[in-house]
Amino acid sequence: MKYLLVFCLVVSASYGAIDEHRISLIERKFQDLARQLMLTELAMGERTRSNYDSGIKQVRSTADGTKSYFVSTHTFNSVCSIHEHSNNDRTVGMGEFTANLNGVEFRTRHNDYRLRMPHRRSKAYHALEDIPLPPTPPSVLRKRTLPEQIKELHNYFRAFSFQNFHFRDYRPYFKPVLCYLEGTWTVDTKTLNEPFESDRHHIDATSWFDLQEKIRFTSYTGGKHYLENFSYLPTTIMNMVNGTPEYAQWNYRIVCHPLKKDLPLSAMKPVDDMAARIGHRWNITRFAHSRAARFVLAPDYNGNRNKYEWQNGYGSFPDRRTSINSVLDWVMSEIPGKDNYPAKLTDTTFGKRILDPRVHNATELNTGYYHRYYRHERKGAMGTFNAHRGYSDRNLFVAQTSNPNVAEMKIKWCGKDEHTHKPFCKEEGVRYSYAIPLEIIYLNPLMTWNPYNIEHISDHRKANIVTKNGRNGGLTQDKAYNGTSFNKYYRTPVEFYQTAHTTVDKDAADTARGTVGVLDRHGNVKRVLSSGVRITLPDIPGIGKIRMRYPVMPITSEGSQIGKEVEAVKDVLNHLETMGAYLQERPSALSGGGNAKADAHFRTSVTNQDPPGHHFHEMFIPNEDMIDLSKGHTITVVTTTDNSHDHKIEVSYDQHTHKYIIHKCDGQDKCWDGHTAELFRLE
Ligand SMILES: *[C@@H]1O[C@H](CO)[C@@H](O)[C@H](O)[C@H]1NC(C)=O
Ligand SMILES: *[C@@H]1O[C@H](CO)[C@@H](O)[C@H](O)[C@H]1NC(C)=O
Numbered sequence: 001m002k003y004l005l006v007f008c009l010v011v012s013a014s015y016g017a018i019d020e021h022r023i024s025l026i027e028r029k030f031q032d033l034a035r036q037l038m039l040t041e042l043a044m045g046e047r048t049r050s051n052y053d054s055g056i057k058q059v060r061s062t063a064d065g066t067k068s069y070f071v072s073t074h075t076f077n078s079v080c081s082i083h084e085h086s087n088n089d090r091t092v093g094m095g096e097f098t099a100n101l102n103g104v105e106f107r108t109r110h111n112d113y114r115l116r117m118p119h120r121r122s123k124a125y126h127a128l129e130d131i132p133l134p135p136t137p138p139s140v141l142r143k144r145t146l147p148e149q150i151k152e153l154h155n156y157f158r159a160f161s162f163q164n165f166h167f168r169d170y171r172p173y174f175k176p177v178l179c180y181l182e183g184t185w186t187v188d189t190k191t192l193n194e195p196f197e198s199d200r201h202h203i204d205a206t207s208w209f210d211l212q213e214k215i216r217f218t219s220y221t222g223g224k225h226y227l228e229n230f231s232y233l234p235t236t237i238m239n240m241v242n243g244t245p246e247y248a249q250w251n252y253r254i255v256c257h258p259l260k261k262d263l264p265l266s267a268m269k270p271v272d273d274m275a276a277r278i279g280h281r282w283n284i285t286r287f288a289h290s291r292a293a294r295f296v297l298a299p300d301y302n303g304n305r306n307k308y309e310w311q312n313g314y315g316s317f318p319d320r321r322t323s324i325n326s327v328l329d330w331v332m333s334e335i336p337g338k339d340n341y342p343a344k345l346t347d348t349t350f351g352k353r354i355l356d357p358r359v360h361n362a363t364e365l366n367t368g369y370y371h372r373y374y375r376h377e378r379k380g381a382m383g384t385f386n387a388h389r390g391y392s393d394r395n396l397f398v399a400q401t402s403n404p405n406v407a408e409m410k411i412k413w414c415g416k417d418e419h420t421h422k423p424f425c426k427e428e429g430v431r432y433s434y435a436i437p438l439e440i441i442y443l444n445p446l447m448t449w450n451p452y453n454i455e456h457i458s459d460h461r462k463a464n465i466v467t468k469n470g471r472n473g474g475l476t477q478d479k480a481y482n483g484t485s486f487n488k489y490y491r492t493p494v495e496f497y498q499t500a501h502t503t504v505d506k507d508a509a510d511t512a513r514g515t516v517g518v519l520d521r522h523g524n525v526k527r528v529l530s531s532g533v534r535i536t537l538p539d540i541p542g543i544g545k546i547r548m549r550y551p552v553m554p555i556t557s558e559g560s561q562i563g564k565e566v567e568a569v570k571d572v573l574n575h576l577e578t579m580g581a582y583l584q585e586r587p588s589a590l591s592g593g594g595n596a597k598a599d600a601h602f603r604t605s606v607t608n609q610d611p612p613g614h615h616f617h618e619m620f621i622p623n624e625d626m627i628d629l630s631k632g633h634t635i636t637v638v639t640t641t642d643n644s645h646d647h648k649i650e651v652s653y654d655q656h657t658h659k660y661i662i663h664k665c666d667g668q669d670k671c672w673d674g675h676t677a678e679l680f681r682l683e
C-alpha cells in the first residue's frame with residue numbers, strides 16, 4: 001500500500017504542482033480503502049465463524065472413487081494423516097492438513113512434530129523443553145537376565161492394556177501427553193519464523209513473501225511441493241494507527257503437555273466418521289482399531305475410573321450434554337498460552353473482570369491458560385453470568401498472553417469511575433491465542449528401557465558417529481549402527497515382541513518388522529527394533545496390539561446446521577434398536593445388508609534404506625480385488641504416503657506359498673527404496 005501512495009504522489013507530481021490539499025485527500029482515501037480492506041477480512045472471518053467450528057477440515061487427498069466417500073475428509077486411511085517415525089526418539093508423524101481456528105483458515109506443512117512442551121519457568125516466546133520420557137520400572141531393572149526383564153515388562157504392558165493398576169501400578173510409566181494445535185496473529189511480518197521444530201520438515205522459503213509466492217504458484221497449478229514443506233498462513237491488517245496499517249502474520253505450532261494425572265483409557269470412545277468407514281467397508285470395531293479413527297473424551301471425570309464401561313478395548317459411555325466439568329475442559333485448562341507455564345494474567349477490558357466459572361465465589365480466571373468458559377461480572381448487584389468463548393464455536397479455546405511477539409488487538413472504551421462517577425475514555429490492548437486438542441499419546445517405558453546398555457549419542461551434531469563408514473543397521477559387525485542417536489533410535493530387543501515358538505521364519509519376521517543391528521559397548525551386534533512413538537505397538541506375546549496414540553481432534557463441519565443434522569440422522573440409523581422410535585415411519589424389516597467384506601489390510605516390509613529412511617507403507621485392497629487375486633489375476637493398488645512418497649504396486653497371489661507378492665513396484669521389478677517383495681496381511 002505504501003507503493004500505491006508513492007505511485008499516487010508520482011502521478012500527481014507529473015500533473016503539476018504537488019498541492020497539500022490533494023495529498024491529504026489521497027491520504028484520506030488511502031486510509032478509507034485500507035479500512036475497507038480490514039472490514040472485508042472481518043466479513044470473511046465472520047462467514048467462516050458462522051459456518052464452522054474451530055477444528056480440522058481436510059487432509060491432502062491422493063485417491064479417487066465412484067463415490068465421494070472414497071476420498072479423504074479430515075480422515076480416510078489415517079486421521080490428520082498421522083503416521084509413525086518410530087526410529088526417531090521423540091518425533092510424532094503427522095502429515096499436512098487444513099484447519100480453522102476462530103475463523104482463520106490455514107494449511108500446514110508436513111508436521112512431524114516433536115514431543116516438547118512450553119517452558120516451565122521461562123516466559124520467553126516459544127521457549128520449549130523436552131517432555132520427560134517415563135523411566136523403566138525398577139522391578140524390571142532388578143531382574144538380571146533379559147528374558148526375565150522382558151517377562152516383567154510384559155506384566156506392566158498387560159496391566160496398562162487391562163487398566164489394572166492393582167496387578168502392576170503402570171501409572172508412573174505410561175504417561176498421557178496431550179498434543180495440541182495453537183495459532184495466533186504474530187508481529188513477525190518480515191522474517192519467516194519456523195513455528196516449531198521438526199527433525200524432518202522445515203518450511204522451504206526464505207521469507208513470508210517467498211512462501212506466499214510459492215503457495216500462490218502451487219495453488220494456481222494444483223501442484224505440490226514434493227517434500228510437503230509449504231504452509232498457507234494468512235496475513236491481516238490488525239489495526240490502523242494514525243492512518244498506517246499494522247500488519248500481522250498468522251502462525252501455528254504443535255506442542256504437547258504432560259497431563260498432571262492419569263487419564264483412563266475408558267474415558268475415550270471412538271467417533272463414527274462414517275464416510276471413511278464405509279469407504280473401507282469397515283464395521284465400527286474394525287474402524288476403531290484403525291489409524292483413521294478419532295475419539296471423543298468422556299462427559300465428566302470425577303476421579304471414579306470405574307465409571308465408564310469398556311467395549312472392545314475402548315470406553316463406551318452414553319452421549320450427553322457437558323458443561324465446564326468435562327474431561328476436555330479439564331485437560332485443556334492445564335495448558336498455558338504464549339506466556340508458557342508461568343502465565344498469570346487477568347482480563348478486565350471494558351472495566352469488567354473475567355471470573356473463573358469453576359468456583360462459586362468471585363475468583364478471577366487466570367486467562368493465561370486455555371479455556372472456553374468464563375464468568376462475567378455484572379455491574380453493581382446484578383450478579384454474574386456464564387459465557388462461552390465464540391458466538392457459536394464449540395471448540396474455541398483461548399488463552400491470553402503478554403508476549404509482544406503476538407499482535408495486539410486494541411479497543412477504545414468509555415466508562416464512569418466507580419467512586420467519583422466521572423466519565424473517562426481509554427484505549428486498551430489484549431493479545432490472545434487459540435488452541436484445539438489434537439491427540440493424547442501415552443508415553444511408555446520402551447522409550448527409555450535400554451537392556452543392552454547401548455551407547456546413545458545425544459548431541460545431534462555428533463549423530464553421524466552412528467552411521468560412519470557406511471553403517472546402515474545391517475545385522476553384521478561392519479554394517480550395524482554404532483550406538484543410537486535421535487533419528488536412529490533402536491533399542492528394544494526383538495525378543496520383546498517376538499514369540500519364542502514362532503511359526504513364522506525368524507528372518508522373514510525380522511525384515512517385516514524392520515529389525516536392525518546395533519553395536520553395544522563391546523562391539524557385539526544386537527538385534528533391536530525402533531523405540532520411538534508408535535500409533536499401535538506391534539503384537540506383544542500374550543497381550544496383543546496396544547494403541548498408544550488417541551486422536552481427539554474436533555472437526556469443522558460439526559459447527560454447521562448440516563453437520564449437526566447428519567450427526568443426528570447417523571445416530572438414529574446406527575442405533576435403530578434403541579433410537580429407531582425417532583423415525584417418523586418405522587421400517588418393517590431390515591434386509592440385513594452390509595455384509596460386504598471389509599477391505600483387506602496389508603503392509604510392506606520395513607526398509608531402513610536411507611534415503612528415504614526407516615518406513616513402511618500400508619495398503620487397503622477391496623474384496624472384489626481380493627477375489628480377482630485368488631483367481632490368479634494381478635491387481636494395482638496405491639500405498640499410503642509415508643516419508644513423503646507412495647508406491648503404485650501390482651500385487652499378485654502365489655497359490656503355492658499362499659503369499660501376496662509385489663509383482664511390480666512403480667513399474668519396476670523392485671521398489672526403489674528396498675521393500676521386499678513379500679506383503680504382510682494385517683487383517
Ligand atoms: C523438506 O522436508 C524434507 C523431509 O521430507 C527435509 O529433508 C528437507 O530438509 C526439507 N527441506 C527444506 C528446505 O526445509
Ligand atoms: C467387524 O469386522 C471384523 C473384520 O473386518 C470382524 O472380524 C468382526 O467380527 C466384525 N464385527 C462385527 C460385530 O461384525
Ligand SMILES: *[C@@H]1O[C@H](CO)[C@@H](O)[C@H](O)[C@H]1NC(C)=O
Nearest residue numbers: 356358359360361362363364
Ligand atoms: C474462593 O474460594 C476458594 C476455595 O473454594 C478460596 O481458596 C478463595 O480464597 C476464595 N476467594 C475469594 C475471593 O473469596
Ligand SMILES: *[C@@H]1O[C@H](CO)[C@@H](O)[C@H](O)[C@H]1NC(C)=O
Nearest residue numbers: 455457465466482483519523
Ligand atoms: C563406535 O563409536 C565409539 C564412540 O562413540 C568409538 O569409540 C568406537 O571406536 C566405535 N566403534 C566402531 C566399531 O567403530
